[in-house]
Structure formats: C-alpha cells, structure tokens
Amino acid sequence: MSGVATSIKTLRNELEQHGHQVYIFTTTDPHVEKDVYERNIFRFPSVPFVSFTDRRVAFRGLFHAYQIAKELNLDVVHTQTEFSMGVIGKFVARSLKIPCLHTYHTMYEDYLHYVANGKLLRPVHVKQMTLAFCAHLDGVVAPSQRVLDTLTGYGVKAPIRIIPTGVNLTKFDQKSDIDVRQKYGIDDDQPLILSLSRLAYEKNIAEVLDGMPKVLAALPNAQLLIVGDGPAREDLEAQVAQLALGEHVTFTGEINNDDVSAFYHAADLFLSASDSESQGLTYIEALASGTKIVVKAGPYTKQLLQTDALGAIFTTYDEMVDKVIECLKSPEISDQAQLAETLHEVSSEAFGERVIDFYQDAELNYEETREDSADVGN
Known part of the structure; x- marks a missing residue:
C-alpha cells in the first residue's frame, strides 16, 4: 500500500509494456502465502524493521541474489531502498559489472522521531548514510525537486535526474x-x-x-x-x-x-x-x-x-x-x-519513458568509464 510499492509496480508495468523483462528482488511478506506463485518475484528471508514493523529488512540472501541475477543475465540493477535489499542490489551490480541506479524515495529527516523518539539519530546521520549508499552509483532518480536539492546539499556525486513517479x-x-x-x-x-x-x-x-x-x-x-x-x-x-x-x-x-x-x-x-x-x-x-x-x-x-x-x-x-x-x-x-x-507530465507512460532513457544513458556512461579505465590500465 506504500508509495514505494506503488512506484515499483507502476515502473514494472511500464517497462514490460516497452518489451523489457523485469525481476523484483524483495523481502518475504507475512501476508503472502509461501507456496503462492509470483511471476518474476524473488523473496528473501526478512524480519520487521525497528520502529517500522510494517516494513521489513532481509537478513540473508546476498550470494543467493547474485546467483539468481547471474542466471537471469541482467543488464541493469535498480534499487529502491537504502537498506538490506538496496545493499544486496549494489553488491549484485558490482559483481556482475553492470550499472546500478537508485530511486531515493524517502526523506528520512522527516522520520527520525520513530527511532528512540528522535534522540538517537540526527540529520547528520541521515546525510552520512545517504552519502555512503549513493557512492559508486551510476544514477539516482529523484522523484521531485525537493529530493534533488536535498541530495545535492548532502554532496551526492552520482548523476541525479528528476523523474516523478507516474500514475496510471x-x-x-x-x-x-x-x-x-x-x-x-x-x-x-x-x-x-x-x-x-x-x-x-x-x-x-x-x-x-x-x-x-x-x-x-x-x-x-x-x-x-x-x-x-x-x-x-x-x-x-x-x-x-x-x-x-x-x-x-x-x-x-x-x-x-x-x-x-x-x-x-x-x-x-x-x-x-x-x-x-x-x-x-x-x-x-x-x-x-x-x-x-x-x-x-x-x-x-x-x-x-x-x-x-x-x-x-x-x-x-x-x-x-x-x-x-x-x-x-x-x-x-x-x-x-x-x-x-x-x-x-505525471503519467505512468512518461515515467516509464524517462526511466528507460536514464537506464540507456547509464549503460553508455558505464561502458565509457570501463573503456577509459582499461585504457589507463594499459
């Protein structure tokens, strides 16, 4: 029911309508029966997240995800969270030597009060976490100008593009x-x-x-x-x-x-x-x-x-x-x-087309960077 889930579902539908294959790597869900078939969805063992019990984090699956992704011969990894599955996604992309893009969905500074009533984490911790995660990414999708300004203010160096999530x-x-x-x-x-x-x-x-x-x-x-x-x-x-x-x-x-x-x-x-x-x-x-x-x-x-x-x-x-x-x-x-x-401007069609353009640009830049690195090595 979350905006992130809606965004992922919308993006998958638009990518598939353009002829692309989409595979979703996510956490287990207590509301989904284990034996139910879910097309192109891979779930990894998870537990409820601290202070957000309706959100979950995976506690294993790093190498399993890599093995699945290698068999699927993926071209691009697109992460949608900065936590467990996002870290797994970055690892998979680096191991397979393919581009990794990320959508920064959540303005975490607005949610600090959920953790120890705001006494444990400060905005500077959000900045540090964001910089650490966004390091070595090939692109970051900002759903709005506010997100772009925030990431730029943090000092994120990856290419950032404003692409609002579209609506069907x-x-x-x-x-x-x-x-x-x-x-x-x-x-x-x-x-x-x-x-x-x-x-x-x-x-x-x-x-x-x-x-x-x-x-x-x-x-x-x-x-x-x-x-x-x-x-x-x-x-x-x-x-x-x-x-x-x-x-x-x-x-x-x-x-x-x-x-x-x-x-x-x-x-x-x-x-x-x-x-x-x-x-x-x-x-x-x-x-x-x-x-x-x-x-x-x-x-x-x-x-x-x-x-x-x-x-x-x-x-x-x-x-x-x-x-x-x-x-x-x-x-x-x-x-x-x-x-x-x-x-x-905010249709799902426009959303899908803009993300595909970003993927293609990221792939080109990734290949050019690899060639430049190879030339330096020689």
Whole structure:
C-alpha cells in the first residue's frame, strides 16, 4: 500500500509494456502465502524493521541474489531502498559489472522521531548514510525537486535526474461501481473532504482535524473521510472525540488498493497537511480523478499547482481553512486543458519513458568509464 510499492509496480508495468523483462528482488511478506506463485518475484528471508514493523529488512540472501541475477543475465540493477535489499542490489551490480541506479524515495529527516523518539539519530546521520549508499552509483532518480536539492546539499556525486513517479491515469479517470457515499452514510449534497494516506504522525492529519470546526462554521454539513490506517489512528480518534467531531468525521481503516479510485471520485476535495512527501502520489491520483486538491506548500506542490484551477496550496493553518472552504464552495475543476497538461507530465507512460532513457544513458556512461579505465590500465 506504500508509495514505494506503488512506484515499483507502476515502473514494472511500464517497462514490460516497452518489451523489457523485469525481476523484483524483495523481502518475504507475512501476508503472502509461501507456496503462492509470483511471476518474476524473488523473496528473501526478512524480519520487521525497528520502529517500522510494517516494513521489513532481509537478513540473508546476498550470494543467493547474485546467483539468481547471474542466471537471469541482467543488464541493469535498480534499487529502491537504502537498506538490506538496496545493499544486496549494489553488491549484485558490482559483481556482475553492470550499472546500478537508485530511486531515493524517502526523506528520512522527516522520520527520525520513530527511532528512540528522535534522540538517537540526527540529520547528520541521515546525510552520512545517504552519502555512503549513493557512492559508486551510476544514477539516482529523484522523484521531485525537493529530493534533488536535498541530495545535492548532502554532496551526492552520482548523476541525479528528476523523474516523478507516474500514475496510471486510466485507473482513476473512470467512476467506480462502489458507492462510497452510500456506504458511509454521506448524502450527495454534503461537501466531502477526503484524507487518504498512512495514518502516521508526519502526515499531519491532526492539523486537518483542528481545522474542521472552522470549516463547519462556514459549511455546517461538511464531512471528512479519513482513509487508511497506521500508528497515529488512536490519537486521531481521541482528537475527534475531544473536538466533538464524531458526526462529521469517519475513519474507514485500510481499504483495498483497487477501490481507491472510488473514494477520490466520491469526494469534493482532497486535503493533505503533510510536509514530509518526496512527491505525493495521492495528489496526482486525486487530480486524475477530477478532484481538486488543497495541500501543504512545498517545491513539489508549487510546481504541481501552478494555477488555482486545480486547487490550492497553503502555508499556515488559517490559509488551509480558507482554501478548503473556498474550494468546497466551487469544487469543479474549471480548466480541463490545464488538468490534461498537468496529468500528461505525471503519467505512468512518461515515467516509464524517462526511466528507460536514464537506464540507456547509464549503460553508455558505464561502458565509457570501463573503456577509459582499461585504457589507463594499459
């Protein structure tokens, strides 16, 4: 359900549509039966990661991965994590003498509080870890300008290219058979705000809840649907009770990924106060569903929302409330041409083509570097 998993799945689909073969090396998953066949997927023994129990790290498989990769005669390794499988990927690429590229998905400085309440790790440790992992890579994919600026600031020397993760637009441009409003008892004439994410503290859903009383003062029958699950859920439910918002806020829990589109289509507005996103796939999914978005200001969101026809960005709490009320009063996206242009830039097709270009450039540069090294050796 994570953005990383979605990105990998999207990339695999696009690469295969272009005629490439894709093999995924990943960790075991307690939700997947051991005897179930998974096409071109190889799983390695793993345990839950400290403080992120829904994330896993492999504890063995280095040479097994190398043996499999050698038999597959791979051309490129693309790592998607800086931890166990990422280290294994780098080892495999170096052993096979093929290029290794990496996507830097996570802004770790936003997550330090998960480890010993932020008392153990500091931003300097993130910088050191990032530099160590990115050393000797043949390319780094940055999903947004924010990620590029961060990596450049750390001093990463590998070639970095901004390639936003694409969205399969056809998945979201058609209405679903699921009637979300009926399921959760929300009338058609009630303004509906959607929050969809992992319920984690860095998603800042508490600020969204804090703004609801002011939204209700202007639009008394407004509703907020909070979709997802995670470690912050209990605290958020307690906040709803404290603010006496029980009649206006609904928690759905985790939903099937195939049903996500129905929730976007049911909403009048998608709202996020998160400032920890490296890109924000949910923002694109909402727009692809024809739903306006109100999101926290940042380099990525400023680039995404260059016109108020698609929604609004905010910096302060008061701005958030004002923009939500304004967009709920006029929820239709008026500039369809601007929407189409924006979505083309973040489509899964464009994503796949840009990654393939990066692979090809990395292969050329890798071969040239090897030839130069051989010439120096002679």
